Amino acid sequence: xxxxxxxxxxxxxxxxxxxxxxxxxxRAGRFVEAEQPSRDVAEQLARAATAALGAALARGxxxxxxxxxxxxxxxxxxxxKARAVERPxxxxxxxxxxxxxxxAIR
Numbered sequence: 001x002x003x004x005x006x007x008x009x010x011x012x013x014x015x016x017x018x019x020x021x022x023x024x025x026x027r028a029g030r031f032v033e034a035e036q037p038s039r040d041v042a043e044q045l046a047r048a049a050t051a052a053l054g055a056a057l058a059r060g061x062x063x064x065x066x067x068x069x070x071x072x073x074x075x076x077x078x079x080x081k082a083r084a085v086e087r088p089x090x091x092x093x094x095x096x097x098x099x100x101x102x103x104a105i106r
Contacts, residue, residue: 009044028071042083049075
C-alpha cells in the first residue's frame with residue numbers, strides 16, 4: 001500500500017487485529033489493502049468490511065463464504081472502534097450508516 005493515509009489504515013488494522021487468528025488477519029488485511037486510500041481510517045475500514053460482506057454474499061450459502069463473513073465482521077468492529085477513538089461524537093451516525101450500507105448490499 002502506498003501513501004500516508006493508506007499506512008494509517010493498515011497500521012491501525014495491524015495493531016488492532018494482532019490477536020486474531022492469522023488466517024483471518026490475512027483475509028481481512030487483503031480487503032483493507034484493496035481499498036482506495038482515505039484520510040479517515042474508519043471509512044477505509046468500513047469500505048473494506050463492505051467489500052468482504054459482498055464477497056461473502058457472492059458465494060451464496062457455500063461454506064467457503066465463512067472466512068469472508070468473519071473478515072467483514074472484524075472489519076466492521078475495527079471501523080467502529082476507529083471512529084470511537086478518532087471522532088466519538090460521530091459514532092452513532094457512523095454506525096447507522098454502516099447498517100444502511102450493509103443492508104443495501106443484497
